[in-house]
Amino acid sequence: MTWVPGAAGSGYGVEHLPYGVFGYGADGEHVGVRIGDRALPLDRLEQAGLLDAGGVFSPDGGRMASLNPFLAAGPDVWAAVRDRLTELLTDPAYRDRVEPLLVPVADIRPRLPFAVADYVDFYSSEHHAGNVGQIFRPGQPPLPPNWRHLPIGYHGRAGTVVVSGTEVRRPCGQRRPPGAGQPVYGPSVRLDIEAEVGFVVGVPTALGTRVTADDFARHVFGVVLLNDWSARDIQAWEYQPLGPFLGKSFATSISAWVTPLAALSAARVPAPPQDPPVLDYLRESERFTYDLSLEVEWNGTVVSRPPFATLYWTPAQQLAHMTVNGASLRTGDLYASGTVSGPSRDQTGSFLELSWGGTEPVTLSDGSQRTFLEDGDTVTIRAAAPGPQGTTISFGEVTGRIATAR
């Protein structure tokens, strides 16, 4: 139990301790952990002689704070820092020295928590892939023939991954209107979200080597929520034969706080069975996933509750697949689950599915109706997971508001 007032039971108790990067006052940037409605700058803790992490939290004097040096340091350092922070935030003997360092979360300016190296997006929800298949390719089998054999994925644009709260400008581009022979240019008229869970790689690998599914926790540090904004009309016209490009690359939002895997030990649950059996390199000694309950809020109305644990391919399998060809990992690599959709309509992670291709509008609590996003709309994705001893782990939200096309 932490001595920080109000933290216990807040979803950000001492059993959670997610990491982020933020500015505060005129004070430069800090790497910190969140506890309740406070943030604790870890460079300050080091300067106060209360934490020794080899300087990973203030690599260049705090001018450009980034989680990357800590991510690269590996599981032993991750565990040691977490143990020490737990001690400092629970033992009342430290309260006098640590409490003055806490800053209100309400006053910080969140930054992108880590420098994104490569960004990969998977397509691992059977319900999502099946829904998309039915909407885009009616009359054909909903899943492509390879879908149950490998976790389909592709590379996205790392340079346009932005932190929660960043405004998202409606993209312009080419689309071919229904029935038209020629494409037209203009703002997307089918702007959508994809509610996803992202995994953050800490420990890199050498080119030509691979990572097994069982080595997942030796390389992956933690978890963010992710909104893979998608312009469906741009995407539909461009994606054959080489996949999504400008329909996705204008923005991908992630939560400001990275939840370490260590905070999710109580959230581990068995993953769904797989049929047909997978090839050996995708086998897991213990097949598990995480029980994360997502919530999608559209202008204040909760429109969907996607269940992460229903995904067919696990994050460990995704990692094994991504590296089976010898592709190296870098610190800061980010890979996302793909849209999380459960079996029922109110569990879908995209508005494409929620409105069934734009044919069945959704009614929000103010009485307005929506199929795709309108200018000024705000979407917020949250998630919760079971923590130890009946606590709850709340994921830092990922939110964004749509600005008018330029």
Added chain:
Amino acid sequence: MTWVPGAAGSGYGVEHLPYGVFGYGADGEHVGVRIGDRALPLDRLEQAGLLDAGGVFSPDGGRMASLNPFLAAGPDVWAAVRDRLTELLTDPAYRDRVEPLLVPVADIRPRLPFAVADYVDFYSSEHHAGNVGQIFRPGQPPLPPNWRHLPIGYHGRAGTVVVSGTEVRRPCGQRRPPGAGQPVYGPSVRLDIEAEVGFVVGVPTALGTRVTADDFARHVFGVVLLNDWSARDIQAWEYQPLGPFLGKSFATSISAWVTPLAALSAARVPAPPQDPPVLDYLRESERFTYDLSLEVEWNGTVVSRPPFATLYWTPAQQLAHMTVNGASLRTGDLYASGTVSGPSRDQTGSFLELSWGGTEPVTLSDGSQRTFLEDGDTVTIRAAAPGPQGTTISFGEVTGRIATAR
């Protein structure tokens, strides 16, 4: 005319001056330019008081040399440094002070010349796209319906871009053998190349803005040769519906020397006409490309001579398309032309095309036959372009040898 012995007429005369990063002796790393068979370390030139570029060539004392600070500095600095280097290497008055700084290219250890931010690969050769369509989708129209309306592209893996000379290990992965119902796991049996030209972005942009085709030279610094190694069997099984992933992500090789656009003024030629007319955002005030003649050498035999100037989409159009949705650019972004193939078989930039899907083997000069790459094979791509006053610009080669799968 340069005073450096042997440089004139070598393809690396003073009209060229490509940039690279290399190690030399026990001496750390340097950014340098190549002149003839010598390299000139630019940090040394700065230390000798002969060049003032604001420290961009030795940002951290040479421990981790990178072109990125220079790339970010923009066209005025690019031009000023080039002018000064031209002066130093042509005016005999400087010879006594500069010549001792030159090191033999034969003795340097080339490094990746810049930190790759995002890597995008286009698909802009009509001949290549048509050939691939005929090979993979016989009986269907060879070009997808969007092909003449937009430069199709996708994101590749930036973290596995390697410098010329790096060994390329044959990737393992899933493939579905012809006629088989189920996939198998193992080393790729259809390992291929793609001969391409890459463009290196220097000046970044803000998210939500776009770059017009006419602003190409305000953002793009220079050109590399690129080999987009491709495992055709892995790619064929995985690429529907989200595009190539593991069939490409194991390695992409680039030349060690970046040729600045400024060296290619004499190589500018009109680009092929486009029909149907393109949308406004893809129009160019002056439609041009570069007259680069590529050469693909397989175990010492030149098997193909792909002509870059035949590409349907120009690098300026690719840049305008890539940013039309507001996607930002970062210093170090790399985008490649896609496989360069001309109209005839001996101008194709992939072995898939050269052997027509593996059905028509190629005979090398030692009498051996090939369809796809065998272990131990070496592929080297070179290129030449017209320089000023009848000179030739030789592109630093991109070469790689295939190592046995692990």
